[in-house]
Amino acid sequence: MDSGALRARPAATRRNARTHALEIIRQKIITLELAPGARLSENELAGQLGLSRTPIRESLILLAEEQLVFVVPQVGTLVAPILLSEIETAQFVRESLELAALSESVARATPDDIAELNAIIDAQRIADSRKTQAGFFTLDEEFHATLMGISGHGSAWRTVAQAKAHLDRARHLSLSFTGMSVLIDQHQVITDSLAAGNGDAAASAMREHLRRVFNDIAAVRQTNPELFTLDPSQ
Amino acid sequence: MDSGALRARPAATRRNARTHALEIIRQKIITLELAPGARLSENELAGQLGLSRTPIRESLILLAEEQLVFVVPQVGTLVAPILLSEIETAQFVRESLELAALSESVARATPDDIAELNAIIDAQRIADSRKTQAGFFTLDEEFHATLMGISGHGSAWRTVAQAKAHLDRARHLSLSFTGMSVLIDQHQVITDSLAAGNGDAAASAMREHLRRVFNDIAAVRQTNPELFTLDPSQ
DNA sequence: GCTGGTGTTGTTGCATGGTACAGCGCAGTG
DNA sequence: CACTGCGCTGTACCATGCAACAACACCAGC
Known part of the structure; x- marks a missing residue:
C-alpha cells in the first residue's frame, strides 16, 4: 500500500482557489468590510474574485462552521451578527x-x-x-x-x-x-x-x-x- | 435526543446530504472502521453513500479542517494517523x-x-x-x-x-x-x-x-x- | 380595499464534465 | 544492468448546469 509517501505537507500551504477565497472573505468579515447581517451571494463573490461558485461555496461552508456566516438554504448566506x-x-x-x-x-x-x-x-x-x-x-x-x-x-x-x-x-x-x-x-x-x-x-x-x-x-x-x-x- | 448541546444552531440544521455524509464518515473514522492511513476516494464514498461527489467532497474538506483526514491534491485523501x-x-x-x-x-x-x-x-x-x-x-x-x-x-x-x-x-x-x-x-x-x-x-x-x-x-x-x-x- | 393564487426571480443544494498533475509501469537507450 | 523518458491511470480541483424552493410582485376575484 501507501507506505510513507506523506511528504511534509505541501498541500496545506499550496494556494488553491478555495484557500485564497477563504482568507479574503474571512478577513473582510473580521475587519467589518463585510458588515454583520450583510447578504452574501455565491455568484456575486465568484464574480468579484474571478472564480466559479465551487471554491466560494466551499469557503462559505468553512466560515459557517466557524460561525462567521450562516447559510439559509434557498434564501442566502449572511454575515453573522455580532452576538x-x-x-x-x-x-x-x-x-x-x-x-x-x-x-x-x-x-x-x-x-x-x-x-x-x-x-x-x-x-x-x-x-x-x-x-x-x-x-x-x-x-x-x-x-x-x-x-x-x-x-x-x-x-x-x-x-x-x-x-x-x-x-x-x-x-x-x-x-x-x-x-x-x-x-x-x-x-x-x-x-x-x-x-x-x-x-x-x-x-x-x-x-x-x-x-x-x-x-x-x-x-x-x-x-x-x-x-x-x-x-x-x- | 440532543438537549441544549446543539442549541447553538438555531434553525439552519436541516438534514442535507452533506451533513448526512459528514456524520457517517466522521463516525467511521472515530470508531476506527476507517483505519488511520486508509485511502479514501470521493468517487468510492459517493458510490457507497448513494450521493454524488459534491457533498462527499464538502464533508472531507470539513474533516480535514478537524484534522481527521488530510488531503493531498492530486494524490488522494487519507484518514489521519493517530499522532x-x-x-x-x-x-x-x-x-x-x-x-x-x-x-x-x-x-x-x-x-x-x-x-x-x-x-x-x-x-x-x-x-x-x-x-x-x-x-x-x-x-x-x-x-x-x-x-x-x-x-x-x-x-x-x-x-x-x-x-x-x-x-x-x-x-x-x-x-x-x-x-x-x-x-x-x-x-x-x-x-x-x-x-x-x-x-x-x-x-x-x-x-x-x-x-x-x-x-x-x-x-x-x-x-x-x-x-x-x-x-x-x- | 383586501385576500388568495400565480408567475418570476434569486438563492443554495447537488450532479457532472473537463483539466492538471502525481505516481507508476514499461519500453528504449547507454 | 542502470537509467531516462513516455504514456497510462487515478486523483483532487474547479467550472457549469439543473433542480428545488423561498420570497416577492402582481393580478384576479370577492
Missing part, C-alpha cells in the same frame, strides 16, 4: 487555553524562548512608533502563538485563533482602542515574569492583558449598542 | 476548558442543575447495568455538555467536542478500557462536590477523571505501540 454571547464564549475559550498554556510554560521556557519573545516585543515597539496598526496585529498574534508553542501545545493555537477571530471582529468596531504601548508593556511583564519563573505573576499579567481586550469591546458596546445583538432571532 | 501529539493537544484543550468551566460553575449551579446532573448519572448506572456501552458514551457526553452549560459557556462545548473526537478515536483502540462504573463514580464525586460548593474538590475530581481517560490511551500505547505515530513523516 455578545459569541464574544463571551470566545473570550472564555481564549482565556482558558492561554492561561493553561502559560502555566505549563513556566517550567519549560528556555533562554532562547525568552529571547524570541523579547525579539517580538521589540518589533512591536517599532511597529508602535511607526503607527502601523496592521503590523502590530500580526506581531501580537505571533507573540501569543509563540507563547503557546513554548508550552508544548502549539497546535492548540488553531483553536485559540478561531476564537480570536470573533474577538477581533468585535474589536474592529472601535477604531481607536487601547493604545498599543499599553499592550506591549503587558507583553513585557508576561515575558519577564516567565523569565523569572514567576508563574503567578505571569498568569495575572496575562489575565489582565486578555481582559483588557475584552473590556475594550465592552466599551464599544456602550458607545454603539446597536451593533450588538443579544437575541439571535432579532 | 500522539494530536492526542496530547486534544487532552490539553479539553482539560483546560472543562476545568475552567467547572470553576465558574461552582457559584452558578442551582439545585435544578444538580438534579439534572444526578438524573444523567442515574441513567448512566442503568446503562452500565445493561452493559450498553454505546448508551454510556452518549450519556457521558451529555454529562460533560450539561456541566459546561451550567458554567454559562455552553456554546464552548462545540470546541471541546472537536478535541474529544481525537481522544475518542484513540480510546477506540482499546476495546475494554476502564469500566464504566469507575467513571460514573467520578461523575458522582464531581456533582456532589459541585453541590457542596467545594470547587477545589470538584476540580481535582474532574482532573482525575479526565486524566484517567488519557491514561487509558497511554495504556493502549504500551500494548499496541505500532498504532501510534510520533513523527508525521514516518
